[in-house]
Amino acid sequence: MSTPIAELFEPDEFVRRHIGPSEADLAHMLETIGSSTSAELLDATLPVSIRATEPLDLPDGVPEHEAIARLREIANRNTVVTSLIGMGYHATITPPVIARNVLENPAWYTAYTPYQPEISQGRLEAILNFQTLVTELTGLDVANASLLDEATAAAEAMTMARRQSKVKGGAFFVHEDVHPQTLAVLETRAEPVGIELVIGDIGALSDDSGVFGALFGHPGSSGNVVDWTDEIERVHGMGAIAIVVTDPLACVLVKSPGAMNADIAVGSAQRFGVPMGFGGPHAAFVAARDKAARAMPGRIVGVSVDTAGRPALRLALQTREQHIRREKATSNICTAQVLLANIAGLYAAWHGRSGLTRIAERVQRLTSIAAAGLTAGGLTVENDTWFDTLSVRASDRDADTLVADALAAGFNIRRIDDGTVGLSFDETTTLSTVEQIVAALDGRPIDRDECDEARDGLPTELRRTDDFLTQSVFDRYHSEHEMLRYLRRLSDKDLALDRTMIPLGSCTMKLNATSEMLPITWSEFADIHPFAPDDQATGYRDLIQDLEHRLATITGYAAVSVQPNAGSQGEFAGLLAIRAYHRANGDDERTVCLIPESAHGTNAASAVMAGLDVVVTKCDEGGNVDVADVEAKIEEYGDRLAALMITYPSTHGVFESDVTQLCAIVHDAGGQVYVDGANLNALVGLARPGRFGADVSHLNLHKTFCIPHGGGGPGVGPIGVGEHLVPFLPGHPLDPSAAVGAVSAAPFGSAGILPIPWMYLEMMGSPGLTHATTVAIIAANYIADRLDPHFPVLYRGENGRVAHECIIDLRPLTKTTGVTNDDVAKRLMDYGFHAPTMSFPVAGTLMIEPTESETLREVDRFVDAMIAIRGEIDRVESGEWSVDDSPLRHAPHTAEDLLGEWDRPYARDFGAFPVDGLRAAKYFPPVSRIDGVSGDRNLVCSCEPLEALAMA
Known part of the structure; x- marks a missing residue:
């Protein structure tokens, strides 16, 4: 049968x-x-x-x-339209060899954060390339391993400046010509910690204004390119820190922030081969002077040595400062955008200085040709200088009409105000692109024979003259054979989820299925600008709405926002919602956030960033939150209680039986309960935080919901909230009327991986x-x-x-x-x-x-x-081995360690093959145990490849 x-x-x-x-x-x-x-x-x-x-x-x-x-x-349902919107997001070409062998390769995207550096040397080298690229382009000494987006990087630089400045006032100057989404995130971050933003022209700022820092755009959001050297000198005369928001491709041609004597530079490396993805994920960066290295947010990769004296890479300076300083931390960043930073660094290696210069010169020249054609047609180009962006007005049409005319010709352009539009050109722009958009706006396309005569928007005095990107990594891999082999050599050094189980508690290193990963490179998802017209992103909005609904159902909350682009940002957004809720009810005095002593360090840092006062509560011998101590703290602080912040299941790996009682106690005292969703993989389908007493949670989509860790990023940290907190979800970055401001630059955060x-x-x-x-x-x-x-x-x-x-x-x-x-x-x-x-x-x-x-x-x-x-x-x-001469202390054993003389008290093959099953498929770590102290004491965060160091 x-x-x-x-x-x-x-x-x-x-x-x-x-x-x-x-x-x-x-x-x-x-x-x-x-x-x-x-x-x-x-x-x-x-x-x-x-x-x-x-x-x-x-x-x-x-x-x-x-x-x-x-x-x-x-x-x-999405419509891919050629984007000339700019605003820090540009079309780009991901080199196919990098797309296939990094972005789409599980050896790269399933790797974990390189806290075990001996088995992370490949991705650490790639991150070091990115850091080197950033320092070279910005003209500064040290860069971090990337940040979440440009706006977040600017906000981190603001608080970094506050920590460094000799001025103890609470004011921070922001030049008016910065991207609006950057300003929105700065406003969200500034207000809770008592920073007053002074926005305008530097000329209106008095020398005794008391600002601790100043931020300039280079180029500005309008497209104008300014040499800020004199203004930066004036800022220094005030005792303040000077920050420049810059574009790495522009830095190839224009005077670098370092050459202008800036203290800090921030920006986004998105246009170095990383798709727009409706807003992310993208690798932002912070670069600074050497003296600021220990104040930098996020991670830094540095050079050290292993036990045999071989050069080796590792995370430097204990950069997750919130684990050390906790409630005194100025940053809650414990992550990076490593996968995207790797792509950007490898993109630069693929093109090299000459290739990047060719791309940058082409973009700038096409912008000059567009400016000439628009001007010849009677339109007004408002900026006198430019790299890739023009601000344009027409005497006979408003901005909406110009935007509509451009769209009819197949282009999205930016509406700046009622009368002004912006056009930004990029790596994918051709001469035909320029001719079509100029004609669409009723300009007069320049005859191709006259193109070389168009006025250059980048005068000689603004151009870069120093040498950069001289390291061999930017000169060796311009053939596909060599790049392919380089990528293979790097990935072979690492252990990722494609090779072995990664049994990390609290990090949930689970399967990232191929079918889940395939769609992120589809053009309909990859090539949408985050500020494209709504009707062009119908598919994205449908997907996001459906995903938010499913996540709300799973967690038992009334609503979910996917805007936070990391778990740390989700924590911040959730605590901002609680703070705003209390203030809306007239309870401004509710500022105390109770946090158990076992909590992840970001919890306390996020609470401080949200304007709350951290009070630590005890845990009992079983690792549970001490209910009696919570009650005592509530009694002590009374009407000042804002929230209790716990992780459930606990950070100790158990389901605490008192959680509903804890929630009731806090609610009875007028507080809110924040449940950190790091351990949601133990709850899905079995319990719902929004039903058993929690008011808000952040979720880690890069843990429970299969977004891969990517070597330390990307991640998404959306928040779910109860009905009463829905009005206080993060606002759109271009909507100043929102009750709570934006926490990410893009409306839906890292939408490209949703x-x-x-x-x-x-x-x-x-x-x-x-x-x-x-x-x-x-x-x-x-x-x-x-x-x-x-x-x-x-x-x-x-x-x-x-x-x-x-x-x-x-x-x-x-x-x-x-x-x-x-x-x-x-x-x-x-x-x-x-x-x-x-x-x-x-x-x-x-x-x-x-x-x-x-x-x-x-x-x-x-x-x-x-x-x-x-x-x-x-x-x-038993005394058979001393601990110092045991295989445990000598581990890990490299292949080189096993050659030559052998004077250890255990057999050579026991060091390499402690169990027989390894003989068929053995992974050898490329370096032995790394000396972290040496690396911190002699901080080197950009260098030639390790083989060059080994020969030195």
Whole structure:
């Protein structure tokens, strides 16, 4: 008898492929942990008070091909129009060799933040290239590893200037010729921390104005290019810090911020090969003088050495300052846009100085030709100088008419005010483009034989004269063969999710499915300007509305905003909503934010940035928030209570049973409850923060919802809020009437990667999402129970269960043997694994999260490696090896370490192949353990390739 036709279809095929363990595997895992069914385990793990009583009101999942077809139909509702809008967003050409081998390559996009530098040398070198590019173009000494967007970078530079300036006043000057979205984010960031923005022309600013910093556009939003040297000297005379917002392509031709004696430069590298993507993700940057390196936000990659003296790269200066300074931090940035920064740096390597100069000269020359044609036709070009942008007026038509005329010819241009429009040209612009737009605006296209006679908008005195981009990385990879091989060499140095399980607690390194990633490079998503007319982005808006609805359903909130383009920005936006809510109710005195001592450092930093006063509450011996201490703090601060900020499940990896009680206590006292959504992968389908007492949460779409980490970014951190907080969601950056301002430069943040979580939700469906959460909890408990006899699990819930992650305690072993969690992390590299999360939230521990995507085979391989390492620790404890001469302390072992003389007390092959299975497929770290202190003491953040250093 043949199989019934219905049984030959597999509607949940994607769910089966996303979730690693089979039904038989899950039965084995449950048997190991002593639960007869998954329902029994969940009952013992989750408090009844938080459990959802009904399934998610979401559709069932669909097969991959059907989801792609549905998303294609949504994409087709977008209209790709040639954009001349500018405003910091430009069409660009991603070199195909970089598009295929970086942007679309899981070796690059599935990598984690390089906190374990020995297995991150490839992406660290690529980031170093980006830092070098930025310092070279800006003419400054040091740059960070990228920031979230240009507006956020400007805001970070503002607070950086406040920290550095000798002036202790609260005023910051912003020149009027900056992009409006940059000004909007500056306003959002300034007001809560008591910074007064002074906006206008520098000439109107008195020398005794008391400003601590000043920000200039170079070029300005109007397109005007100004040498700010004299104005910067005047700013310095006031004791203030000078900041320049710049365009990296313009810096190829125009006098650099450093040459104008600026202290800080910020900008966006988007036009270096990264699609517009309706606003992001894009790599912004901050560059500064050497003396400011320790005040820079975000991350910095620096050069150090390993134990053999080989040059090696690592994150420098403990740059996640919020983990050190917490409530005294001036920045909550703990991330970057690494994948996009890598693309920008590699784009520069692909073109080199000569190629970038050719592109920049072409853009500038075409702009000059457009200016000549518009002027010849009777229009007025308002800026006297230009690089790529013109501000244009017509005597007989208003701006709306000019915009309509341009659109009729197939172009989007910018409406600046009632009478003025802006045109910005880019790498994709041709002479035909210029001729068409000039004709559309009733200019007189210049005869092609006369093009070279058009007036140059960049006089000699504004042009750059110094040398730059002389490093060999910008001169070696101009053939596709060489670039392809370079990219392969870099990726071969790294461990990413395409090679191995990355068992990082709190980071949820799960499958980033190919079908989820495919759509981000479709032109209908990649090539839309964030300020394109609404009717050209209908598909994007439909997708965003649908995604926000699904996320609201999952979390139990009334509404979601996807504008925050990182988890840190989501925290900030959520706390701004709480603050605005209290102020709207006349409760201006409610400024105290209670935060447990176990909280992620960004929580406290975000609260301070939102104008709140941080008060730390205790945790009990089980790692839970101490309810009695919270009550005591509420009693102490009374009507000043604004919010309690907690993570749920807790940062200790358990479901705290008192969470609903905590929420009720805070609400009774007039406060709000913020639940950090970092651990949402343990809740989806099982519990909803908006239903069990929370008022606001940020979600990490780069964790729970499958946007890949990209080596440390991109990420998206949308917020969900209760009905009463909906009016206080982040506003549109071009709408000054919003109750709460914009937290990102683009209206929908990093919209270009939102197709990824949409695809995940579409394919998983309601049953699949709930099953995924269940499997994540099963896997974590399986690991906890298998490891507990060897490495005690530090925290468990009331019934002895963990959530989706567990913390193992190495402190007793460290005390008796000297072996540290760092030794274990480095030895895991020899076994082919990335380490778990180290020393968070408890120093000397490892936090492990398997996710639902890892197969039982891979989970067991990791557990077996950990047990084998415990065996090595036993040999240290027995006295067979000293800790300093053990494979643990010598780890990781490079291939070079294993050559030549061998005088260690363990066999050479034991260093390389601690288990036999490695012989068939061995990853060798390119460097051994790196000396972090040396790198901080001798900070070098831009350099030649490492092989050049090795030969020095």
